[in-house]
Amino acid sequence: MGKKNGIQWKKLLWQYTLFTIGSVIYAAAVALFLDPNELAPGGVVGISVILNRLTGLPTGTLMLCINIPLLLAGVWKLGLRFLLSTIYVTFFSSFVVNLLTPYGPLTEDLLLGAFFGAVVLAVGIALVFRAGATTGGTDILVRLLKLRYKHIETGKLFFCTDLVVVICSMVVFRNVNTGLYALLSIMVFAIVFDVVLYGSDTAKMVYVVSEKEERIARRIMDELEIGVTYVHGQGAYTEKEKRVILCAAKKQLFPKVKEIVKEEDPQAFLIVSSASDIYGEGFKDHFAEEF
Structure with a gap:
């Protein structure tokens, strides 16, 4: 006490x-x-x-x-x-x-x-x-x-x-x-x-569609210590099952994420958007007071 x-x-x-x-x-x-x-x-x-x-x-x-x-x-x-x-x-x-x-x-x-x-x-x-x-x-x-x-x-x-x-x-x-x-x-x-x-707390939310998703995900996790999630999808034209990479990277780390994707698969499809509120490890506390 x-x-x-x-x-x-x-x-x-x-x-x-x-x-x-x-x-x-x-x-x-x-x-x-x-x-x-x-x-x-x-x-x-x-x-x-x-x-x-x-x-x-x-x-x-x-x-x-x-x-x-x-x-x-x-x-x-x-x-x-x-x-x-x-x-x-x-x-x-x-x-x-x-x-x-x-x-x-x-x-x-x-x-x-x-x-x-x-x-x-x-x-x-x-x-x-x-x-x-x-x-x-x-x-x-x-x-x-x-x-x-x-x-x-x-x-x-x-x-x-x-x-x-x-x-x-x-x-x-x-x-x-x-x-x-x-x-x-x-x-x-x-x-x-x-x-x-x-x-x-501002960051970039990144989706990566690539045939080399495992290599890209591994490098992002190992080199940048950023958590990665696979989102399961399916190509509408090919009807082929795909694993889409989803991750949130702080602004200063995003250029490195982009570089990794470019090095591993120059043909990768990259979607990037801004995110101002992210909760979880490395970002905001779930129980933190809102301002």
Whole structure:
């Protein structure tokens, strides 16, 4: 029992370490790139940047105030444990935003601010998501939407919710250019966020139809340590029974799979498609939490 408790405490400590690192990265994106350049890239960050210019209240404080009702809504569907970790991330990131704001922007170039602000923001939020929480705000809304629409990638859900805020920023700031840079920012954010969150799990699903299926399968298993499955089929024209090779290879290994097939049978029929969700040994855990 004591050993089990020790493992749980270590897991919890690691989890909150990731929460802390992700929160600092997230806050740095807001305080050093986006907020000082009047870039409102959607969500609570964007709303807080807009309200900061209208009220003069600190952006970090506004982020916290807006998050409170959303946190209460989140506990209903996502549970108390989720809420506690998200409260920690929300309070800590808001505090760090206010702490870093006096240092001003790292760059006053709107293009650089929009691009690097989005990249840093995506990395911070993705780390928090992978650790099992959110940074509050529309992250909670996106998490709730993800429960309903599991087939839609998280970055795309962020893009849809953020677009509304960007349009509002154009109206409030009366500056189309700033709004367009903010729009660019959420596009970059959506791409980088999905790469950080899903990138290591993306792979190629490969079907190989060949007369030398045994040699190809053996080399793939021995040289690349990739599992191979035979799918039984039949040629429609020849009516001959065939064993079709099926395997899933991570992107970095796919060129080698292709090379093996080419070397063993240049006449092989190769079908390749992308796969973003693969569960089993070498890929995602069947019981891992969905983001």
